Amino acid sequence: MTAISFTLNGRPVSTDIEPHRNLVELLQRFDLFGSRESCGQGLCGCCTVLVDDKAVSGCLYFAVWVDGKRVATVEHLDADGRLSPVQQAFIDTGAFQCGFCTPGFILMAHQLLKEHPNPSDDDIRHYLSGNLCRCGAYPEIIEAVKLAAKATSKAAA
Amino acid sequence: MIPFEMVEATSLKEALSMLDPQEPAIRPVAGGTALMLMMKAGVFQPTRLICLHRIEPEYARITLGASGELRIGAMASLREVEKDANVAARLPVLHRAMRTLSNVRVRNVARVGGALAHGDPHMDLPPILAALGARISVAGPKGERQLPLEQLYTGYYETVLDRNELITSVLVPPLNGRKAAYMKVTSRTADDWPSLGVAVSFALADGAIRDPIVVVSAATEKVTRMSGVEKVLQSTAPEDAALRRAGDAAADEVQTLSDAHGSAPYKRELLRVYLRRAVRQALNESVH
Numbered sequence: 001m002t003a004i005s006f007t008l009n010g011r012p013v014s015t016d017i018e019p020h021r022n023l024v025e026l027l028q029r030f031d032l033f034g035s036r037e038s039c040g041q042g043l044c045g046c047c048t049v050l051v052d053d054k055a056v057s058g059c060l061y062f063a064v065w066v067d068g069k070r071v072a073t074v075e076h077l078d079a080d081g082r083l084s085p086v087q088q089a090f091i092d093t094g095a096f097q098c099g100f101c102t103p104g105f106i107l108m109a110h111q112l113l114k115e116h117p118n119p120s121d122d123d124i125r126h127y128l129s130g131n132l133c134r135c136g137a138y139p140e141i142i143e144a145v146k147l148a149a150k151a152t153s154k155a156a157a
Numbered sequence: 158m159i160p161f162e163m164v165e166a167t168s169l170k171e172a173l174s175m176l177d178p179q180e181p182a183i184r185p186v187a188g189g190t191a192l193m194l195m196m197k198a199g200v201f202q203p204t205r206l207i208c209l210h211r212i213e214p215e216y217a218r219i220t221l222g223a224s225g226e227l228r229i230g231a232m233a234s235l236r237e238v239e240k241d242a243n244v245a246a247r248l249p250v251l252h253r254a255m256r257t258l259s260n261v262r263v264r265n266v267a268r269v270g271g272a273l274a275h276g277d278p279h280m281d282l283p284p285i286l287a288a289l290g291a292r293i294s295v296a297g298p299k300g301e302r303q304l305p306l307e308q309l310y311t312g313y314y315e316t317v318l319d320r321n322e323l324i325t326s327v328l329v330p331p332l333n334g335r336k337a338a339y340m341k342v343t344s345r346t347a348d349d350w351p352s353l354g355v356a357v358s359f360a361l362a363d364g365a366i367r368d369p370i371v372v373v374s375a376a377t378e379k380v381t382r383m384s385g386v387e388k389v390l391q392s393t394a395p396e397d398a399a400l401r402r403a404g405d406a407a408a409d410e411v412q413t414l415s416d417a418h419g420s421a422p423y424k425r426e427l428l429r430v431y432l433r434r435a436v437r438q439a440l441n442e443s444v445h
Contacts, residue, residue, distance in 0.1 A: 002163070019163035019206070022193075041194060042263050043348065054236075054265045060190045061266060064163055065210065111261065129348060130260020 004067035008032075009076035017063045023049055023056070026063035027073060034074035034103040045104035045131030049073055055111045074103035077110070085155065086110055089148035090141075097135035105131050109145045117156075118149055158196045162205045166212055169325065173298060175207045176321035185209055185323060187232060187271035190263050191280075209323075216325055217268075219244065225331030231270025231324045235259070235282075238269060248329060249442065250337040250358075254285055257341070260348065270324040273306065276314040276379075279350040279418075283310070284374035285339045287382065288356035291329045297322040307372065310379040335360050338439035340431050341375065344419050351375040352418040353427045355407075355435045359390065366390045371432070376413040376424035385410040386432065395440055400433040407432040 001016040008030060017026055024037045024047050037059045038046035047058035050072040051065075077084040083091070086109045096102045105128060112119055112127040119127075124145050133141065163186075166172035177183050182204040186192055195201035209216075209232060217232035219241045227243060238244055239255035255264065258281045272282045273293065287307040294303050298321055306327065309316050318324070337358035341351040354374035360367040369390040371383045389406045393399040413424040 018160060020158040020160050020196075040197060042190060042260070045260070045262070048262060055262045056266050057190075057262045060193050060263070062163065062189060062193075065208075108261070126256060127261055130262055 002064045002067075004064055006066045006068060007070045009072055009079065019062065019064050021063040023047075023051075023058035023061040023063050023066060023071075026066070027058065027071075032073050032075055036100065036103075038100070039132070043130065043132065044101070045108060045128075046101050048104035048107040048131070050107060050111070053114075055108055074107055077106070084110070085151040086113070086144070086148040089144040089151060093140045093144040093147060095137050095140040095144035096133070097137060101131060101133045101135075105133065105141055109148060112145065113149055113152055117153060119145065158193075159202055161203045163208055164205060165208045165210065169212050169216060169296060169323065172207055172209055172212055172323060173296060173321060176323075178319055178321045180204075181320065183207065183320075187268035188234065188266045189271075190259075190267045191271060191275050191277065221247075225333075227329045227331075229269055229327045229329065231268065231273075231326055233269050235264040235267050235269065235272070236261070239264060247331060248289065248337075250339055250356075250439075251285055251289070251329075254281055254339050257347075258282065269327060273309065273327065274316060274318060274324050276310060276312075276316045278310075278313065278377060278379050279354075279375045281339065281341060281351070281354060281374075283380045284354045284356040284372040286327060286329065287380060288339070288358045288370045288372045289329050289332070289337060290358070290370060291327050293324050294326045294328065295322050296325045301325065303328070307380070307382045310381075313378045315379070332358070333360075336439035336442070338435045338442065340435045340438060342427050342431060344423075350418060353424055353431060355428065355431050357432075357435045357439055359436075359439065361440075364394050365392050366395055366436075367392065371407070373407070373411055373428060375418070376428060377411050378414055381411055383407055383410050390436070395436055400436055403436070404429040404432045 005014040024035050035049050035058045036046045038044045040059050042057040042060040049058040052069050086106050116123045186206045187209050216230045218230045220228050221243045245252040291306045292303050335358050339356040341354040343349040344352045353376040356372045359369035369387045371386045374380045386407045389403045408425045408429040413421040415421040
């Protein structure tokens with residue numbers, strides 16, 4: 001067991017964890033299930049988590065490595081009681097069916113819009129190429145990201 | 158994954174002292190993205206991992222030397238290489254490849270040194286850097302040594318590194334007008350491990366290719382420099398017939414391996430065609 005302390009969705013937390021556990025397993029201990037291990041190989045993006053503002057695959061990230069870091073999951077996005085522009089855009093465009101992959105797509109879209117506030121189609125495809133949606137909602141997801149970009153730039157103006 | 162111990166080195170020296178030349182179940186870990194896949198598959202079962210995240214930050218820096226040589230610290234993440242202004246301006250072939258080498262999340266975490274030391278012939282960085290004439294700096298108990306990257310690999314997931322040695326940096330010489338390109342082929346999805354990788358670099362003088370470096374990966378047991386193909390290309394004008402001869406020479410020179418990404422004969426034909434395409438791509442790109 002290794003003792004770790006980190007910031008989880010804005011709140012300081014401490015726990016003990018075995019070195020062979022990954023970040024998804026750590027989050028489950030805090031009743032956070034938005035990050036899901038699906039392919040287990042970093043390909044599908046369902047386990048996306050932000051560590052120090054960078055998107056990582058939670059299934060390929062040792063839990064002990066978040067010691068001293070800031071961890072954010074999809075659950076932090078509506079912490080103030082309001083959906084984020086990306087979340088709202090996913091609803092407005094119907095960018096999901098079963099919803100299993102949605103948290104990962106939403107966090108990757110947040111990372112994209114932070115780095116490219118007005119993303120091109122190519123930027124969107126590039127950032128989301130590591131996320132798989134087995135319902136095939138890709139056209140709506142791309143629309144959602146564009147809508148969120150518009151909403152965000154309008155809010156900032 | 159089965160349980161193991163993880164210890165954190167706080168300096169390069171400490172990391173080296175924690176490694177054991179005789180013990181394969183003790184291994185260093187940088188980004189861990191490749192190692193975790195092996196551990197999940199049960200192919201690698203460590204007793205102890207030596208985490209390198211907290212060694213001196215200089216080993217993660219990317220710096221430009223006075224001679225135009227880029228020194229890429231082994232602990233630099235792939236994303237840091239991708240975003241580095243000097244890499245983008247001076248080594249466009251490397252900058253471009255980063256986008257196709259894995260997704261953003263993996264690039265945020267995976268480190269250059271790990272990608273080289275892992276010895277997986279399917280990875281993209283080794284052939285590209287080898288074709289650019291890169292050397293690596295390796296630290297061990299007896300000090301530091303340098304070797305050409307192309308000499309690192311001895312077999313499938315096998316390198317010349319001792320178990321208590323670590324790559325500290327990659328040194329990439331300036332292109333100095335040389336043309337360079339990397340092409341890979343994936344047979345299932347675009348983000349799959351490649352069936353073939355081909356990297357080339359060469360100078361052009363009076364319309365003829367000079368001093369080519371040609372490297373093949375993924376289709377072969379290890380990243381391999383093709384000196385026979387280089388001889389065919391040397392001092393020839395890159396016209397269709399000459400490139401066809403070079404492609405045929407490439408298909409004859411190396412032994413391709415069958416795996417889930419394609420049969421050996423299929424990969425041999427890919428090499429025949431993609432060698433030509435890689436040379437053409439190098440000619441068409443506007444690098445200085």
